[in-house]
Amino acid sequence: MRDLAVVVLGHGSRATKPEANDAIEELGRMVGDLLDLPTAVAFLNRDSGRKGMEEACHEAVRQGQSTLVILPLFLAGGVHVTEDIPAMVQEVEASLGCRCLVARPIGADRGLAKVIVERAREVIQGEGL
Secondary structure (H helix, E strand, O other): OOOEEEEEEEOOOOOOOOHHHHHHHHHHHHHHHHHOOOEEEEEOOHHHOOOOHHHHHHHHHHOOOOEEEEEEOOOOOOHHHHHHHHHHHHHHHHHHOOEEEEOOOOOOOHHHHHHHHHHHHHHHHHOOO
16 A cells, blocks of 8 residues: 555646645645645646646656556546546556546535534624624
């Protein structure tokens, strides 16, 4: 299982404030810690100024991982999930000779709903409602 690595793939923002992408980096570190696997964070938006998927995959393969689990941080199966990411995966597999397994998008999930409700309650309580 040591030849396995994870690539957490966020959309990314071209915003000039670094914190616009920092949450994705932090979430990626958390995922890596919880999985106890080598984990890279990558960004689909090339204007984010952060590492792209191809670069993250290349680094993982260079470090000896031959199977990469791509975890798209997307809620639904839009164009990025159904077209862009599969095309990138195909290119990565062909150029690096690795195997990429792409996880499904996050989707509607009770755990995520709980986080959203928590944020709503913060606002409601903060306003004394």
